[in-house]
Amino acid sequence: MSSLKLDRVGLPESSEALRTEVRGFLEANRDSLPHPNSDFSSGHDPEFSAKLGAQGWIGMTWPKAYGGGERTFFDRYVVTEELLAAGAPVSAHWIADRQSGPLLLRFGSEAQRAEYLPAIARGESYFSIGMSEPNTGSDLASVRTAARKVDGGWVINGTKIWTTDAHRNHFMITLVRTEPGSERHAGLSQLIVDLRNDGAQVRPIRNMSGGEDFNEVVFVDVFVPDDRVVGEPGNGWQQVTSELAYERSGPERFLSAFRVFVELVRAVGDNPTDSELAAVGRIAAQLMTLRRMSVSVAGMLEAGKEVAVEAALVKELGNNFEKLMPDMARLAASDRRSSAFRRCYEETMLLSPSFTLRGGTREILRGVIARGLGLR
Amino acid sequence: MSEQRDLIVDTAERLFGDLVDKAMLDSAERGDWQQGLHASLVENGFHELGSAGSGTGADELFAFLEVAGQHAAPLPLADTLIANAWLGTIEGASGIGEVDGDVVRDVPWGRAVRRVVGITQGSREVVVITAPEVVRQGANMAGEPRDDIALTADAQRLQVPVDPGHWLALSRVALMAGGLRSALAQAIRYATEREQFGRPISKFQAIQHTLAVMAAEVAAAGRAADAAVSAVGSEREEAELAAAKSRCGEAVAVVAEAAHQVHGAIGFTHEHRLHHTTRRLWAWRDEFGNEVAWQRKLGAIVVAQGADGVWDFVTSGR
Numbered sequence: 073m074s075s076l077k078l079d080r081v082g083l084p085e086s087s088e089a090l091r092t093e094v095r096g097f098l099e100a101n102r103d104s105l106p107h108p109n110s111d112f113s114s115g116h117d118p119e120f121s122a123k124l125g126a127q128g129w130i131g132m133t134w135p136k137a138y139g140g141g142e143r144t145f146f147d148r149y150v151v152t153e154e155l156l157a158a159g160a161p162v163s164a165h166w167i168a169d170r171q172s173g174p175l176l177l178r179f180g181s182e183a184q185r186a187e188y189l190p191a192i193a194r195g196e197s198y199f200s201i202g203m204s205e206p207n208t209g210s211d212l213a214s215v216r217t218a219a220r221k222v223d224g225g226w227v228i229n230g231t232k233i234w235t236t237d238a239h240r241n242h243f244m245i246t247l248v249r250t251e252p253g254s255e256r257h258a259g260l261s262q263l264i265v266d267l268r269n270d271g272a273q274v275r276p277i278r279n280m281s282g283g284e285d286f287n288e289v290v291f292v293d294v295f296v297p298d299d300r301v302v303g304e305p306g307n308g309w310q311q312v313t314s315e316l317a318y319e320r321s322g323p324e325r326f327l328s329a330f331r332v333f334v335e336l337v338r339a340v341g342d343n344p345t346d347s348e349l350a351a352v353g354r355i356a357a358q359l360m361t362l363r364r365m366s367v368s369v370a371g372m373l374e375a376g377k378e379v380a381v382e383a384a385l386v387k388e389l390g391n392n393f394e395k396l397m398p399d400m401a402r403l404a405a406s407d408r409r410s411s412a413f414r415r416c417y418e419e420t421m422l423l424s425p426s427f428t429l430r431g432g433t434r435e436i437l438r439g440v441i442a443r444g445l446g447l448r
Numbered sequence: 449m450s451e452q453r454d455l456i457v458d459t460a461e462r463l464f465g466d467l468v469d470k471a472m473l474d475s476a477e478r479g480d481w482q483q484g485l486h487a488s489l490v491e492n493g494f495h496e497l498g499s500a501g502s503g504t505g506a507d508e509l510f511a512f513l514e515v516a517g518q519h520a521a522p523l524p525l526a527d528t529l530i531a532n533a534w535l536g537t538i539e540g541a542s543g544i545g546e547v548d549g550d551v552v553r554d555v556p557w558g559r560a561v562r563r564v565v566g567i568t569q570g571s572r573e574v575v576v577i578t579a580p581e582v583v584r585q586g587a588n589m590a591g592e593p594r595d596d597i598a599l600t601a602d603a604q605r606l607q608v609p610v611d612p613g614h615w616l617a618l619s620r621v622a623l624m625a626g627g628l629r630s631a632l633a634q635a636i637r638y639a640t641e642r643e644q645f646g647r648p649i650s651k652f653q654a655i656q657h658t659l660a661v662m663a664a665e666v667a668a669a670g671r672a673a674d675a676a677v678s679a680v681g682s683e684r685e686e687a688e689l690a691a692a693k694s695r696c697g698e699a700v701a702v703v704a705e706a707a708h709q710v711h712g713a714i715g716f717t718h719e720h721r722l723h724h725t726t727r728r729l730w731a732w733r734d735e736f737g738n739e740v741a742w743q744r745k746l747g748a749i750v751v752a753q754g755a756d757g758v759w760d761f762v763t764s765g766r
Contacts, residue, residue, distance in 0.1 A: 076663055076666060076667045076670075077667075077670060078667055078670065078671045080674050080675075080678065082678075091763065153763070157759045157763075330759075333758065334755050334756075334758050334759070335755065337750060337751060337753075337754070337755040337758050338754075338755030340751060342751070344747065344748075344751050346744055348747070349743070349744040349747030349748050349751065350740045350743040350744050350747055351743075351747070352743075352746075352747035352750050352751055353690065353694060353742065353743030353744055353745065353746035353747030353748075353750065354694060354698075354739070354743045354747075356691065356746050356747065356750045356762070357672070357690065357691035357692075357694035357695045357698075357742075357743065357746055358695065358698075359762060360672075360675070360687075360688075360691045360762060360765055361668050361671060361672040361675070361691060361692075361695045362668070363762060363763075363765075364671050364672070364675050364765070365667065365668065365671050368671060382667075385663065385664050385667050388660070388661075388664045389664045389665075389667075389668055435657070437660075438656065438657040438660035438661065439653075439656065439657075439660075441660035441663055441664065442656035442657070442659060442660045444663075445636060445656075445659055445660070445663055446636075446640075447636070447639070447640070447650045447651075447655075447656050447659060448656070
């Protein structure tokens, strides 16, 4: 059973120096920050991503040989939380930096690392994740999209869905069934699909807030050459699950609604009532605690520890916080007229249903935690 | 975690695990002083944790209290260790309450301790009473003795080197963090033993999710408590303490309720041990400022930063 004890980890002094640097950069690039909330899927801005790449703030923990910075998880943590809190448009490179790059580093071939990683680190190459399908959501092992072996490569047929930014990004690492007749965890592989050249059809799906961020991606006899298989064919399940720990513990899991809190504090101003103070304090207490938990997980990652359960804990609490906090803030601000607060609240509220879905639903995460408690 | 703190926690774990049982908890609830447990703790020097010359500080003191909370140790340990640390004179058992006119209110085990300390919120001056006279016997909702003690003219007035209200609130934070862990552990144990519909109830998804939610709350409370302990004596002391008292109190609401739900009717009996933990959690979240009281303090600190200073405030907690 996991001890559920999050290590007492603080950020080192050197990371704090980096924080000052990031804040200076954000101040200098104020014009690129039009996004009132800090949701990490809210701004796709290749120019801004390239600027971050030039700063060395993408692929920070990767080897220098692949364009990385060989820096610590703490440094990466500081950069990501500063960008999110400022509402910076980071979604172009976000998945490539957080997930696809580390996946390629761990399982990719030497040629793949050399081809993809430096461009990701420069902030020029963007990735999507091809996991869910119309009939495959939480039950990821039920994927049906299949790739048939042909001379020199694979031919894909099937449909992926909820693929964030597939209509804007360059590549999608796609989970497909490569062994005909295989079931569940066996016979799966990850293929790199070139979204702009391979012939996959990408159709944006409008979400309830009016935005078009996620997509349906349809494959009809789409050919992908052999050198775009990630890792060993058939090893896809193991690779996919290792990828998820990266996805679950970062500051994006509790900062999606952060600007609502800022606008609440602004709306309350310098003559707060007791009940407004209590609401601000309640939210602050939860936020401060979540951040410490998330930093602890970064520290445990840095120390090379297994953090799947701890990451699930942070995501479970963090998602609930970012989902429920706008509502606490709304009621707390009842007696205040602030159009800035109202706008920020409404925009976040309309995105909030997705917070406990993406990256693993609440129900799946509770299952991961239960397994960590020895109940499964 | 420091090696010394680890060692203290392990030793305390063993000692409480061996000595604190249901019979002792029931006896204490009837108001009987637990001399055996008290003597063992003093023999092992635990009452000096955090005191000058002991080689330990606030870190070890509050880590020990977390273990005491986990075992619902039925003695005024927070008071004893804290009074020894503040006053520099070692006494086997002390009780600490708030001064209210001519009495010191709600002193843990005031009837049994040799020394009583009275504090006033916001002041570093305390009163020390060496021959306590009980004017009213009472108990908190956990049945832990809370007695009013006469504030007599001969009481000594002393300055202490810390904010007394902060330390006492932090003691309840540490006790809660431990008690919460225990409530979760008891619920997990029960769920894996209890069978219904032909299998342990821990195999049902509904129960697993309840336990997972509890686990997340327990982890959050533990991390918040640890942050507050780390901040003792720093400029973040009040903010981190406020966050922890609020966050732990919120965790109590979820965890105590869920622990009882998992246990079913047996957990509602006096015969079962669970209530010794849950009733303490409900008592401790109110003592020395409940969630709202501390949320207001933290809210005032945050609002004073201004909206554009909020993020800097959050990130300067290390």
